[in-house]
Amino acid sequence: MAEPDSSRTRALSVTETLRKRIFDGVFRPGAHLMEIPLAAELGVSRTPVRDALTRLADEGLLLYQPNRGFVVRRFESKDVFDAFSLRATLEGMGCRLVGERGLEGPGRERLEALLEQQQGVLYASEWSPELALCWQDLNLDFHHALLELADNPWLAEAVRRSRQLPIVFDSKSRPHDHEALMLMYRRDHSRQALADHRQIVEALVRREIVRAEGLMREHILTNRDVLLREMRRAFSISSMPSDAPSTDSD
Numbered sequence: 001m002a003e004p005d006s007s008r009t010r011a012l013s014v015t016e017t018l019r020k021r022i023f024d025g026v027f028r029p030g031a032h033l034m035e036i037p038l039a040a041e042l043g044v045s046r047t048p049v050r051d052a053l054t055r056l057a058d059e060g061l062l063l064y065q066p067n068r069g070f071v072v073r074r075f076e077s078k079d080v081f082d083a084f085s086l087r088a089t090l091e092g093m094g095c096r097l098v099g100e101r102g103l104e105g106p107g108r109e110r111l112e113a114l115l116e117q118q119q120g121v122l123y124a125s126e127w128s129p130e131l132a133l134c135w136q137d138l139n140l141d142f143h144h145a146l147l148e149l150a151d152n153p154w155l156a157e158a159v160r161r162s163r164q165l166p167i168v169f170d171s172k173s174r175p176h177d178h179e180a181l182m183l184m185y186r187r188d189h190s191r192q193a194l195a196d197h198r199q200i201v202e203a204l205v206r207r208e209i210v211r212a213e214g215l216m217r218e219h220i221l222t223n224r225d226v227l228l229r230e231m232r233r234a235f236s237i238s239s240m241p242s243d244a245p246s247t248d249s250d
Contacts, residue, residue: 010044015052017042022061022072029074033062059164077228084224087162091143092217094150094159095200099209103201107149111201114142118194127187135190142197146216189226193219 018038021027039049053070056062062070103111121135147156196219203212 007048011048011051011055014038014042014044014048015055018052018056019059019061022056027072029072031072032068033070033072035069059161061164077232080228081224083162083164084220084227087159088217088220088224090155090159090162091146091220092213094147094152094155095204095212095216096209097150097152097155098146099204099207099212101149101151102207103149103204107145108201108205110145111142111149114138114145115194115197115201118142118197122187122191122194132187132190139190139193146200189223193223196222 018027018033027033033053035046035049035053039046042049053062057064057070061073063073064070098107118135118138121131121138124131147159150156196215200212200215200219203209203215
């Protein structure tokens with residue numbers, strides 16, 4: 001009876017290994033992932049590899065092409081635009097759920113503690129890659145905390161899926177290198193993001209539900225536009241979608 005569980009565990013382990021390699025750039029966009037070589041490398045049979053490839057295709061990280069098999073998907077700037085636009089709606093909904101329930105007690109204390117930590121990082125004497133990385137982690141913690149307080153696992157999973165953008169972030173949801181990190185998280189932009197966080201928490205505490213939802217949406221859409229501008233400058237990926245706002249000027 002233990003064999004099905006063992007097989008499932010192997011499939012999940014293989015899936016996580018391959019997912020991490022995609023996000024970390026080990027498997028580049030357009031790369032073919034073939035069952036037999038992967039099974040030999042990972043020391044498993046072809047079945048868990050096949051299951052993992054199918055799952056990653058369902059997640060949108062791989063594409064299945066007839067007569068070619070599974071290929072690592074290429075993400076474009078429009079994917080970034082669309083994913084952040086979706087996140088804005090989803091996380092705005094999360095704020096609405098928190099506001100309807102009321103932000104008080106341990107939940108409020110947790111968010112306010114994160115705001116104080118973010119304040120300490122962003123107003124330190126000198127900006128550095130280490131502080132930018134610390135800010136990025138604290139920023140994620142803030143958004144994760146709000147989703148947990150929303151207490152809707154379907155919503156949380158939808159947000160997680162919308163964050164799956166290997167051209168931007170690695171398996172730890174961090175930019176791929178220090179240069180990208182410093183471009184994406186300039187201190188002036190990050191300080192504005194902190195101001196947004198404070199306004200969102202204040203609105204939730206006052207049960208200004210519509211305002212909190214709108215603030216979160218605007219917060220994510222602003223970050224989307226900043227990110228796309230920096231990606232255009234730094235990485236020269238494909239052009240902005242025609243309906244995206246112009247971000248050429250500061």
